[in-house]
Amino acid sequence: MEKCGQVQKSENSKMNNFENHKLISDFNIKINRDTVMHIMDCRKDSPVYEEVLQEYEELEKEISALIEPAAIIKFGRLEAEVKLEGLENGAPVVYVLATAGLDISELSSRYFAEGDYLRGMLADAMADDYLFQTDSEVQKIIREECRLRRLGIRQRFEAPGTMPMEMQKAILDETEAYERLKIDITTGYMFTAVKTTGYLLEVTEDENDFHADQNCEACEAVGCKRRKVAETGVKVTSGDSVYEIGCKEKESLLEAMVRNGIFVSAVCGGNGKCGKCSIQVIEGELEITAADREVFGQEELAAGFRLSCRAYPKAGCSIKLAAGNESDFEILSDYRNEDDEKSKAGEDSYLIGIDIGTTTIAITLVGAESKRTVKTFTIVNKQRAYGADVISRIQSSNEGKMEELRDSVRESLNLGIREIVESTRIAKSSIKKIAVSGNTTMQHLLLGYSCETLGVFPFTPVDVGLTEKPFLEIMGNDYLQSPVVLLPGISTFVGSDIVSGLLLCDFDRKKEISMLIDLGTNCEMAIGNSERILVCSTAAGPAFEGGNIQNGTGSIPGAISSVSIEDGKAIYETIAGKQPVGICGTGAIETVAELLRADLIDETGRLDEAYFEEGYELARNPEGRSIVFTQKDIREIQLAKSAVRAGIETLAERYGTELDAIASVYIAGGFGFKVDISKAVYIGLLPEEFSGKIETVGNSSLGGAVRYLTEDGADKRVEKIVEASEEINLSGDKFFNERYMEYMYFE
Known part of the structure; x- marks a missing residue:
């Protein structure tokens, strides 16, 4: 039997004297709209689908006219300085190079350079679709050539997965692509016509063997839009x-749900910890993993509870999300000094x-003109599926x-923007400006900035200055023509959300010393007045948000x-009065306070012996699972509260003032x-x-963004705050x- 990569020595071998070139340029291919929209990840239920579709229809003729498909195939023998694992020099191969042409590559680059990102992405996707179809046609031609020679194809080698990038130079040389198509190669071994693919096919004498397509199952690019592997329903x-x-x-299963638009919280970033x-498995089976055993008891495992981040279905199954889908998050949009009286749509201009x-x-x-709220939209940040805190997002x-x-x-x-515009029936042209506030990591991700330097010392951001760009560049479509302003931050850990809060609370106008504390996963705080402001952040962790x-x-x-303990029994309230599904941040604080008040926690935070192993039961959820507060949960609150309290006292000490x-x-x-x-004080x-x-100021980040938009001179005030x-x-x-x-410790 012929071994992989071994050259046949027989005088009668069908592979002797079979070398030749073939240039193909006559392709009858039409761009597939559905495939392009799939590559763009633009589903029919997407709020921008119609806009993208309109751009597609306007571009289709131009792109089709520019594409110049061509392919060169050469039956020959492997002669390369670069070693290819599994294939020896002299082995019979087919060199293949296929391209959509130079002009289409230049067009998409021009669109991007001009800031027309939507057209640039569409041109890219349309060229990709054409190139993929060209490759499929080339494979048909190779199959026919193999049939005539009574040969087969054992496998395909392609960079960077199964072939070194350097091998692309050998493909360019062997196919004579520069002489024939004016395609060259860069020092990084990339083809100068970007929409070009090159690969090697190993030839075999087994004419029934034909594997010229990409081996998607061996490819690590799980998220590839062209991935062809069987999916489990x-x-x-x-x-x-x-x-x-x-x-x-x-x-x-977690990745599959997120990919299909089903929001699932994954506080630990899908690492099997949280x-x-x-x-819960309703029908079918999912293997029990070590991570499952760490989280669930035997009864829960027997009832089908699993971690979706550790579940890899091998056969069809039916599952349901555990009680407490966080897509129904209660989200705060109120802020300090917001006018209680809402305005009705009817003005000429909006922000x-x-x-x-x-x-x-x-x-x-x-x-x-009125400076009053007309409409508000809130939603869970679906990046939560990649982790609860900024560190998890940076890592992802x-x-x-x-x-x-x-x-x-x-x-x-x-x-959200589309919902606001359509529900109020205002003209899109009436929206004059948009201001965005958020922590530095969130703004980096929105702008497409690299997060590599955010998570390593010295924690340097790409840019925290005020940024103003067209709507298209920020949002990826041209639904609005309004400019978008991203408010400035101070550092990697103190972003524009704190600058907005300082603006809302008038720190730049105060003579007396004040303090702003944003209690969240990455607790930021500031102390000061109009002359001097000190800021810091302390890693409280996600416990305040139930993480x-x-x-x-x-x-x-x-x-x-809300929790109180009377006669050793927990009395609780739930949000919206619904059946209990878990404990949110305020419930966790109140539980600790009540356990402390009932002497069920000592000053070190140790839970009473009766509850140390299993935890203190607060309630049972609709599935009958016990909702308990554990020793580990108490430690999480201790870590969070000590980080915040120490941050407050350090900030005051560095400012040179007493707390009182x-x-x-x-x-x-x-x-x-x-x-x-x-x-919280207790x-x-x-x-x-x-x-x-203490004054609770609500969503000060949103309030500050609105203040920036509606108050004359707010831009100068923001500059002053950042400088101070x-x-x-x-x-x-x-x-x-x-x-x-x-x-x-607890006092």
């Missing part, structure tokens, strides 16, 4: 909605303010998911939000808006000196570390 039930999706090989992506939070997104339409971006993260936030923003809590959840209907000298304390964010301040999250001085602000780094700060250890 999965039926997903989420609340009242039922979805039929396909799960690809090497793709987790348990938030839980599903849109946007807050992109790590967990949620809020968009508000404001009348330019650096692991090759930057485009997915950018597409995710763009989709939410476009959906890293065993039965934690976001602020959704059914989340336990701070005149006003502004608490921002959804958690801060809802938390019982007295219980567990030591906030100092007693702040009692009576100085960041202090808590990492390695001796004072901070001492206070951090001190406030791990």
Whole structure:
């Protein structure tokens, strides 16, 4: 039997003297609209589908006229300096080069250079589709050539997966593509006509063997839009909605659901740690993994509970998302000094303010003249499927998911903007400006900036300055013609959301010392007045938003939000009065306070012996699973509260003031808006000196964005705030570390 890559020595071999060239340029191919839209990841239910489709129809003739498809195939023998694993020099091969031509590559590049990103992406996708179809036609020709020679094709080698990039130079030389088609190669071994593919086919004497197509199953590009592998059918039930999706090989159930637009929270970024992506198998089987055993008890495993991030279906199955779908998040859009009286659509000009939070997104339409809110749209930030905190998002971006993260936030923003415009029936041309506020990581992902330097010392951002760009460049489509302004931040860890909060709370106009605390996953805070502002951030973690809590959840209907303990029994309230599904951040704080008050936690945070192993039961969810608060959950709250408290005291100490000298304390964010301040003080999250001085300001990031749009001179005020602000780094700060250890305890 002939071995892979071995050259036949027989005098009668069919492979002797079979070398020849063939140039093909007569292709009868038509661009496939559905394939192009699939490559663009633009589904019919997308808010921008109609706009993209219109652009497609306008471009189709121009693109078709520019494409000059050609292919060269050469039956020959492998002669290359670069070693190709599994194939020896002298082995019979087919060299293949196929291209859509030079002109189409230049056109898409020109569109991008001119800032016409939608047309650039469409031109790219249309050329890709044409090239893929060309390759399919070339394979038919090769099959016929092999039939005439009574030969077969054992396998395909293609860069970078199964062939070194350097081999593309050999393909260029052997096919004489430069002489024939004026296609050259760069020093990085990329073809100068971008829409060009080159590969090698190993020839075999087995004429029944023909494997000239890409081996998608061996390819690691799981997210490739052209991936051709069998998908396992999965039926997903989420609340009242039922979805039929396909799960690809090497793709987790979590990844498949996210790819198909089903939002699933994954606080740990899909690493099998948090348990938030839980599903229950209704029909079929999913293998029990070690991660499943860490999260679920034997009864739950027997009932079919699994982690979707660790589930890889091998056969069709039916599953449902565990109770507590976070797509129903209760999202805060109110902010300080917002006019309670809403305006009705009817003005000539409008403005849109946007807050992109790590967990949620809020968009508000404001009348330019009345300065009143007309309409607000809120949605969970679907990037939460890639992790609850900015560190998880940075890691996901650096692991090759930057485009997915950018597409995710763009989709939410476009959906919200379109909903606001259509529901109010205002003219798109009446929207004059959009202002976006958010932390530095969220803005980097929206702009498509690399996050590589955000997560490593010295934590340098690409740019935190004020950025103004056309709507198309930011949102990826031209639904609006309004300019989009991204407000400036201060550093990697103190973004424009804090600058917006400082603007809203008038720090640049104050004589007395005030403090702003944004209680969230990455807790940012500021202290100062019009002359000097100090800012810092401290990693509180996601506990305040239900993350890293065993039965934690976001602020959704059914989340336990208020707790009291009477006679050893928990009495609770849930959001919207629904059946309990988990514990949100405010519920976690109140649970700790009540356990402490009932002497079920000692000063070190140790839970009473009776509950140490299994946790203290608060309720049972609709499936009958016990919702408990565990020793680990208490530790998570201790870590979060000590980080915040130590940050507050360090900031005051560095500013040179005592806590009781701070005149006003502004608490921002959804958690801060809802938390019982007295219980936050009781567990030591906030100092007693702040009692009576605290004002909750709601979504100060959104409020600041609106203030920037509606107040004359706000741009100068923002500049002044940024100039007056100085960041202090808590990492390695001796004072901070001492206070951090001190406030791990309960007083």
